[in-house]
Structures are given as C-alpha cells and as structure tokens.
Amino acid sequence: MKRFRLLPQAWTRRALLGAASAMLLAGSSAAQAEPTLTVGSKAPSLDIEHYIHEELGKFDPVTDFKEGNVYVVEFWATWCGPCIQSMPHLVELQEKYRDQGVQIVSISDEDLETVEGILDRDYPGKEGVTFKELTSAYTLTVDPDGSSTDDYMRAAQQNGIPAAFLVGKTGLIEWIGHPMRLDDPLEQVLEGTWDREAYKEEMARQQRLEEAMQKINRLAGQGKMDDAIKAIEKVMEEFEGLEDEASVSILEQLEQIKYSLRLDSGDLSDDVVNYFREQLKASKGDPQAIARFSYGLMSSIQQGSDVGALADETIAALKEETESAEAQLQPLMYVLQAQMNASLGRFDEAISAQQKAVEKSEGRQKERMEEGLADLKELADQEKGEEDDTDAPEEGE
Structure with a gap:
C-alpha cells in the first residue's frame, strides 16, 4: 500500500496560486442575492476607456447598442489561459457574421500597459501571428x-472569465455564458429563432444546482459523506x-462529483477505480482535461484520501x-506532477517537476x-531529517 502524505496546505496553495487558470478555479458560488442583470434585462451602456485597434476603423466605439444590430460583450484578462484560447474563436465568429451587424467587444479591466505588453508577442500555436x-x-x-465589469459581471454575479453577454437586436441580454459556447445562441438570435425563456429556465436550474452544491459541500466538509452522496443523487x-447539451454536461459533472465523494469516503471498490480510469482514458490527448482530472484527484489526496494506483497512473498521464x-497550462501540469510525487514521498521527482x-x-x-x-x-529536507533520526541507533546500542 502506498503511503500518501498530507502536504502542508500553505505549500499546496502557494504552489498552485497563479498556475491554476480560470479553467480550473472558476467555480460557481451560490448567489447571496438576486442578480440585477440577467437574461431579458436591458443591456447597460458601455463606457470604455481604451479601444486597442481604434485606428483601424473597422468598428466604431460602442456606447449604446444600435437597434437591429447584435453585440457580444466579452470579458477577458491577459493572465487567463482560457481567455487567450478563446481568441481565435472570437475571430472566427466576427469574420463569419461581420456583414450581419454583429460586433464583438472584448473588455479587460487591467491597465493599458499590461494589455499592450502582450500585443507584440506571437500568439501561442500561431508562429508569426x-x-x-x-x-x-x-x-x-x-x-x-x-x-x-461592475455593470455586467458583478451585476450578473458572474465570477469566472472568460464570460460573454449576447445583446440582441432589441438591446436585451439574450444569453450569458462561455464564449466557446456562443455559436448556437448567436446564430439563433440572428435568425430570430432563439428561445430566451427556455434559456432563462436553464439558468434558473443552474442556480438551483449551485444552491444544492453549497449544501453538498457543507455536508462533505462536515465528514457526512453518505449524506452528501444522497444529496447529490437527488440533484x-x-x-x-434532459437532452440539451448543458444539462447533459451538468449531469456528467455531478456524476464525477459523486464518485469523488465516494473516493473521499475511502471507497476504493472496482466500480470507483474503474470510473476514474475511464475518465483518465477519455482525457488522453487533451492536456486541459488531464489537468482538470489531476487537480481533482490531488484535491482528494489533500483531503486524506488513499487513491491507490490512480496516483501513479495520473502522474504518467500528466507526463x-x-x-x-x-x-499557459504547462506550469500547472508540472506543479500537479510535483504535488502528486511529493504526496508519495518521491521528493527528487517532485523537485524536478517543480523546477520545470x-x-x-x-x-x-x-516568483x-x-x-x-x-x-x-x-x-x-525535513523528510530526510526524520528518516535519519529513525535510522540512528539509540544511545547504548
């Protein structure tokens, strides 16, 4: 049986800080009050300080939204890996619908110097661009x-970026979500077939989910794993x-949380181990998915769970x-390798991964x-000192 170490929380938080991108950490918090901006609300006017490409003259600055036009108001940051990854998709959508009155406005609340600092760099994976x-x-x-950010993100209680707000032809918010999922809503809004009310119900279901997850997290935090598992089964x-893409995705995530709770409760049955092995196998060829899986497994280890052979298999997949x-993702993947090796007492391998x-x-x-x-x-060094103390002969031997 492998010996898993509970690494100091201060180190694990510090090791992941800055490396864990929004992809991994942008979870939903239960709303403390009703959002003041939601689907069906009138889109707030924009008061933006700097337009990066204004000299190109392709688009006019946006204050109010012209009736009959469609806008995407998207929020991003230079430090956000998924935001950077979404950029080519935004380009594709803008070029596709430029002649249909669509304008994508992407907003960072960083200072101008920070944003200008990346503009002359090559975009990852597109050498020379x-x-x-x-x-x-x-x-x-x-x-x-x-x-x-206040008028949109905070008013809508959106806690993670990238996030996009689709403003329809009448100036109302039609959709809120990740820009990589914008294609169908945008096309349907342009065609006049978008069902805003159905989407509002989907968002309400999502809010109920968030509230239920708060309860489940509370039960799990109290060590009431059986109650937490029953609660998630009810959700x-x-x-x-439900067959819509969002509901299917949510159900898959809930199933993963259920199995994670079982793992955290000490369940290493074939059913649980095989579930995670299938997840790992399905993630092959997708570094982002491997990182998400590894982060979740490392979280279980930090809760004191013995994950058995899954640790070695996950380290191999990460490598x-x-x-x-x-x-942008590589530092996190190396940190995860470092953490998992350290949890197994393999400090040489852990230090090598952290150095990378x-x-x-x-x-x-x-830094x-x-x-x-x-x-x-x-x-x-502490581990080595403890081993030396154990190996040293007692006085009088």
Whole structure:
C-alpha cells in the first residue's frame, strides 16, 4: 500500500496560486442575492476607456447598442489561459457574421500597459501571428476603472472569465455564458429563432444546482459523506432525461462529483477505480482535461484520501501530455506532477517537476513557482531529517 502524505496546505496553495487558470478555479458560488442583470434585462451602456485597434476603423466605439444590430460583450484578462484560447474563436465568429451587424467587444479591466505588453508577442500555436494581428479582427478594449465589469459581471454575479453577454437586436441580454459556447445562441438570435425563456429556465436550474452544491459541500466538509452522496443523487434526478447539451454536461459533472465523494469516503471498490480510469482514458490527448482530472484527484489526496494506483497512473498521464499543452497550462501540469510525487514521498521527482514549473513561468507567476520550489526543498529536507533520526541507533546500542 502506498503511503500518501498530507502536504502542508500553505505549500499546496502557494504552489498552485497563479498556475491554476480560470479553467480550473472558476467555480460557481451560490448567489447571496438576486442578480440585477440577467437574461431579458436591458443591456447597460458601455463606457470604455481604451479601444486597442481604434485606428483601424473597422468598428466604431460602442456606447449604446444600435437597434437591429447584435453585440457580444466579452470579458477577458491577459493572465487567463482560457481567455487567450478563446481568441481565435472570437475571430472566427466576427469574420463569419461581420456583414450581419454583429460586433464583438472584448473588455479587460487591467491597465493599458499590461494589455499592450502582450500585443507584440506571437500568439501561442500561431508562429508569426502576434496578439495584435489576431485580435484586430474584433473590438479589443481596456477599461481599467472596472465600470463595465461592475455593470455586467458583478451585476450578473458572474465570477469566472472568460464570460460573454449576447445583446440582441432589441438591446436585451439574450444569453450569458462561455464564449466557446456562443455559436448556437448567436446564430439563433440572428435568425430570430432563439428561445430566451427556455434559456432563462436553464439558468434558473443552474442556480438551483449551485444552491444544492453549497449544501453538498457543507455536508462533505462536515465528514457526512453518505449524506452528501444522497444529496447529490437527488440533484441528479432533476437533470436525468434532459437532452440539451448543458444539462447533459451538468449531469456528467455531478456524476464525477459523486464518485469523488465516494473516493473521499475511502471507497476504493472496482466500480470507483474503474470510473476514474475511464475518465483518465477519455482525457488522453487533451492536456486541459488531464489537468482538470489531476487537480481533482490531488484535491482528494489533500483531503486524506488513499487513491491507490490512480496516483501513479495520473502522474504518467500528466507526463505524457505536458509538453503538448498550451504554454499557459504547462506550469500547472508540472506543479500537479510535483504535488502528486511529493504526496508519495518521491521528493527528487517532485523537485524536478517543480523546477520545470519555474522554467515555464514568467513574472509574478515565476516568483510563486520559485517560492513553491523553496517550500518543497524544505519539506524534502525535513523528510530526510526524520528518516535519519529513525535510522540512528539509540544511545547504548
């Protein structure tokens, strides 16, 4: 039986800080009050400070929304890996629907210097194409005072980026979601076939889900795993039989949480282990999916769960996928390798992986990776000291 170590929480938080992208950490929090902006609301006017490509003259700055036109108001940041990954898709949509009165307005609330700092860099995976050249297809903007973020993101209680708001021909919010899922709603809004009320019900179901997940998290945090599993099975009943893409995806996520709870409760039955093995197998060739899986498994280990052979299998999958991952994702994948090896007492392998995380990072993220490396070396020295004390002969022997 492998011995899993509960690594100090301070180190695991520090090691992941900055490397864990929105892809992994942008969870939903239960709403504390009703959102003031939702589907069907009038879209707030925009008061944006900087238009990056204004000199190109492709689009006019947007304040109010012209009747008959369709707009996508999208929020992003330079540090957000999924935001960067969404850029080519936004380009594709803008080019496809440019002649149909569609304008994509992408807003960062960072300072202008930060955004301008990436514009001359090559876009990852597109050698010879800079961020500036790529994003010139749509309206890239910077709004440092955060007014647009307040009016949209906070008013709608959207906690993760990238996030897009689809403004229809009458100036109402038709859809809110991840820009990679924008295709069908945008096409249907343009065609006049979009069912806003059905989507509102979908969002209401999502809110009920969030509230239920708060209860489930509370039960799990209290160690009441059986009650938490029963609660999640009750939630799953609401989504069973629904065939829309969002509901199917939610049901899959709920099933994964259910099996994670079983794992956290000490269940290493064939049913549980085979479920996770199938998840790992299905993620092959998708570094982002491997990272999500690994992050979840590492969380279970940090809760004190013995995950058995799944740890070694996950480390092997991470190693296989890391070099082919997007540059922004690689530091996280190396950190996960470091954490999992450390949890198994393999500090040499853990330090090697953390060193690679340092090498693959820049700026503040690099500093955090270096701090994590120093912490890890200290843990390794402590472990060695404990082993030396154990091996030393007692006085009088």
